Amino acid sequence: MRRIGVQSLPIALFIAVFTGIVLALLSSYTLTGAVPLYFVGTLVGKAVMIELVPVMTGLALSGRVGANIAAELGTMRVTEQVEALETLAYDPHSYLVVPRIIAATLMFPVVVALAEVTGLLSGWITAINLLDMSTVEFVKGLRLFYEFKDIWFGLVKSMSFGLAIALIGCMKGLSASGGAEGVGRTAMEAVVLGAQMILVLDAFWAVALL
Amino acid sequence: MILFRDLNKSFGPKDVLTGFSLEVPDGETTVVIGYSGTGKSVALKHVVGLLQPDSGGVEVDGNVVHDLDRDGLVALRSMIGFVFQFAALFDSMTVRENISLGLKRQEVPEREIELRVQESLALVDMEGTEDRYPIELSGGMRKRVGIARAIALKPKYILYDEPTSGLDPVTAAVINQLMVRAREKLGVTGLVVTHDMNSAFTVGDRIAMLYRGSIRQVGSVEQIQRTHDPVVRQFIEGRPEAAADAEGLVTQVVS
Ligand SMILES: Nc1ncnc2c1ncn2[C@@H]1O[C@H](COP(=O)(O)OP(=O)(O)O)[C@@H](O)[C@H]1O
Ligand SMILES: [Mg+2]
Numbered sequence: 001m002r003r004i005g006v007q008s009l010p011i012a013l014f015i016a017v018f019t020g021i022v023l024a025l026l027s028s029y030t031l032t033g034a035v036p037l038y039f040v041g042t043l044v045g046k047a048v049m050i051e052l053v054p055v056m057t058g059l060a061l062s063g064r065v066g067a068n069i070a071a072e073l074g075t076m077r078v079t080e081q082v083e084a085l086e087t088l089a090y091d092p093h094s095y096l097v098v099p100r101i102i103a104a105t106l107m108f109p110v111v112v113a114l115a116e117v118t119g120l121l122s123g124w125i126t127a128i129n130l131l132d133m134s135t136v137e138f139v140k141g142l143r144l145f146y147e148f149k150d151i152w153f154g155l156v157k158s159m160s161f162g163l164a165i166a167l168i169g170c171m172k173g174l175s176a177s178g179g180a181e182g183v184g185r186t187a188m189e190a191v192v193l194g195a196q197m198i199l200v201l202d203a204f205w206a207v208a209l210l
Numbered sequence: 211m212i213l214f215r216d217l218n219k220s221f222g223p224k225d226v227l228t229g230f231s232l233e234v235p236d237g238e239t240t241v242v243i244g245y246s247g248t249g250k251s252v253a254l255k256h257v258v259g260l261l262q263p264d265s266g267g268v269e270v271d272g273n274v275v276h277d278l279d280r281d282g283l284v285a286l287r288s289m290i291g292f293v294f295q296f297a298a299l300f301d302s303m304t305v306r307e308n309i310s311l312g313l314k315r316q317e318v319p320e321r322e323i324e325l326r327v328q329e330s331l332a333l334v335d336m337e338g339t340e341d342r343y344p345i346e347l348s349g350g351m352r353k354r355v356g357i358a359r360a361i362a363l364k365p366k367y368i369l370y371d372e373p374t375s376g377l378d379p380v381t382a383a384v385i386n387q388l389m390v391r392a393r394e395k396l397g398v399t400g401l402v403v404t405h406d407m408n409s410a411f412t413v414g415d416r417i418a419m420l421y422r423g424s425i426r427q428v429g430s431v432e433q434i435q436r437t438h439d440p441v442v443r444q445f446i447e448g449r450p451e452a453a454a455d456a457e458g459l460v461t462q463v464v465s
Contacts, residue, residue: 076301079296079298081299083294086260088359088363089284089288
């Protein structure tokens with residue numbers, strides 16, 4: 001739980017800071033003249049909460065968390081630790097898989113929520129420093145088309161990402177074979193499949209809920 | 211008693227065990243010898259239901275392992291200790307936690323657990339290592355902890371998968387001694403698979419040779435030492451033509 005949550009925070013926040021900056025600059029560039037500048041706030045807000053931060057964080061964590069789970073369980077598999085658990089009358093699924101899935105499903109939205117706040121802050125700071133906007137304008141834009149759905153949509157999405165990444169990591173890890181090389185291959189496959197799954201889920205949620 | 215009854219097991223096109231039958235009487239140590247990759251570990255894993263037979267099966271005290279339900283399997287596993295080839299200690303746990311894990315599953319009270327940890331560590335001469343992690347131990351020490359983890363369950367049977375392979379001769383002798391001790395002090399029935407003949411002769415009461423999927427010969431240590439079966443002779447004497455045969459290059463037995 002701690003490893004999935006706390007240790008993933010730096011990379012998630014790092015992504016969020018730069019996403020916020022780029023979004024603010026990009027939207028001001030796009031809106032030049034024709035549309036009032038406070039729409040920068042709107043675009044930053046929507047993009048950060050609904051799409052970019054959840055997905056980019058998900059992709060980064062697919063690398064971190066997915067690879068970590070797959071490598072850990074893969075190592076346990078090829079060194080017979082999984083079988084050792086079974087001979088001690090434990091069920092490897094409930095003992096190894098369930099806690100990881102619960103941790104990832106619960107921690108992903110928390111990490112993403114913090115990243116979203118960070119993304120908004122960095123967008124706001126960029127806007128008032130580099131774009132000559134005032135805080136009032138930024139917040140006005142932010143609230144313009146705001147719906148509560150913007151928040152929970154991103155968080156529900158990230159829950160599904162966490163679930164998918166942990167599930168894939170566990171499945172891949174437990175079916176590892178072929179020594180250290182096999183474990184490396186397993187981790188790689190988990191990351192690739194996890195990233196693909198995130199993009200598919202992202203599209204699915206867009207179709208289902210937007 | 212553990213009874214292998216006409217066990218057959220293939221992985222894909224590869225027939226590993228073909229009509230493997232063997233009786234492991236209580237109170238003794240039975241050793242299965244055979245070339246690497248002939249299916250010794252595969253046979254052992256059937257005893258605790260880690261693998262399912264294609265046909266035939268294993269009976270433990272009259273129960274057919276692959277017919278057991280979940281609870282039956284839990285009960286079976288709690289009376290069989292399994293010592294893995296490379297110990298298979300849990301990396302993320304200390305020695306104490308490794309040994310306690312199986313006891314916790316059996317709901318042994320906390321105080322009794324600590325007692326058993328101490329007892330079993332003493333039996334393998336590893337007192338004082340409770341708080342160390344597997345990574346801090348040598349290969350031989352890990353094997354000893356692996357044996358302690360099995361012993362702590364007070365099992366009726368212990369299965370050893372290549373207990374001495376990869377160890378220096380002195381450490382191997384220590385492990386042999388521990389296996390003999392486990393039988394003498396605790397009365398455990400042992401089933402050992404190995405290709406280390408020195409170990410087989412030291413710890414075994416009976417020796418069986420696995421060859422091409424089934425038991426080639428079984429007998430007392432003395433009978434095996436005096437065998438006239440050319441395949442068994444080659445193996446226990448470690449003659450080079452045996453290596454060629456092991457690779458499957460020689461199909462005819464040279465006597
Ligand atoms: N889970 C498995 N899947 C596929 N093949 C396996 C599996 N376990 C063992 N084998 C194959 O079965 C054969 C016997 O293996 P094993 O029992 O480990 O030999 P050993 O006698 O050295 O212990 C080997 O060729 C091995 O590749
Ligand atoms: Mg083996």
